Amino acid sequence: MAILDALAAADPAVFPDGLSVADVARAVGREKSVVSRQLRSLLETGMVARRDSGRYELSWRLFALAVRAGDQRLTKLAAPLLLRLTETVRERTYLSVLSDGEVLTVLSEGSRRSIEAVNWVGRTIPVHRSSSGMALLMDYEDEHILDMVRRGGSGVSDREARDFLAQVQEARRRGYTVANRIFDPELLGIGAPVRDFTGRVSAAVNISGPAFRIEPHIHAFGGHLLSMVRALQASLGSDVRPYAETGDL
Template identity: 85%
Template sequence: MASEQQQTSTARSGASRVMAILDALASADPAVFPDGMSVADVARVLGREKSVVSRQLKSLLETGMVARRPSMRYELSWRLFALAVRAGDQRLTTLAAPLLLRLTETVRERTYLSVLSDGEVLTVLSEGSRRSIEAVNWVGRTIPAHRSSSGMALLMDYEDEHILDLVRRSERGGSDREAREFLAQVREARRRGYTVANRIFDPELVGIGAPVRDFTGRIRAAVNISGPAFRIEPHIQTLAGHLLSTMRVLQSSLGSDVRSCTDPSDL
């Protein structure tokens, strides 16, 4: 038993040291380290022996977690970025599932979690209201970004010209007039903090959406409520309040994961 506990403790200690190195490389100021960090740089930042850091960096290089430039300086690898994106996507849906269920139970309308995929909105998670009349479950299907409240939310940080171009070039795109009307709605959503798609996808449906940002501030997904116009329209502000509360909890959960992984005590 003591041997197993010792092995577990050693493994945790080793993982903490690896995370500290990765965090040091990720936190490197580009102005100070334009070509990456040398072994000596990493050792100095972490307060460790150069020989120990050198061995750890070589192990990370072999696994593909870090890359080494011709100058023999180190930086995070693209493989690590790719893994982080995939892990972030899985974590996002895991955290969002119970929150969508709670939101649906509160507003009694179908809710969705969506992401942007090749210029269109892809629904990755949905929770039904179990009412006889409700919006359709769109999980795994895409719709044009300019025809949904989620699309407006996902594009809120894009430059205006990029939004216009995206709408015009979409396979199911619209006219120049539609593009400008959509942009006007996005601009209003930026001011208001949430989006409203009033009968632009279906003449009988109204959607309300909000962007979900990761710890860097980048929009990663959108949460939205959709339902029959006769039920949604009279209560848009109230429903938006519940939606924004859910979005904030989800964002806080995503941020807390990152903070717990970069605990200064690990350094």
């Protein structure tokens, strides 16, 4: 772990080609012979990679494992927070991720009310039809958002794509997204992005339910949603604050 930490902490401006055995030995305070043996073991397991120059760096396999572990940790940590949010707002809540250009719901908590949004776990919808889609695209460049919307839905007009973009831009200023009757004429959704420890948007949480119940409480629900996201990000080791708190546009 000390060797992996040393490789991860290496400044790419100082070590553009990775670290030598001597560099790693100095960083961890151990003998070169010991470090060399450990690096060979890490190389055999695929945790590190060696360049043609003989220098070492973290491998892509390690990054892939970290992403998978992060996904499992995300759902585990989100579950109790999603339940608490549902109990607070008394509407169904969802945890979603971006999958092949669409919004995939991976976790949901029901409100146990007679009239509520449906459980959507395991199903996908186009990004331009949900508050989660807006949240997941919040950091993308505007032109890329327009391209994704146009490619993701048959018959989406340029005006519809630009209307969606305008809603994403407004969400950046507000801190959370609002999808008012764009998925279903009777439903309203409020969403917010979830960032991992790198600051990247890795998921979105949203509240969805009958528009007549949610519309009078959009601001209050948005506040509850952002509080839940802050708690989830803290559990994930992320100290990135939502847009509304950082002042980013």
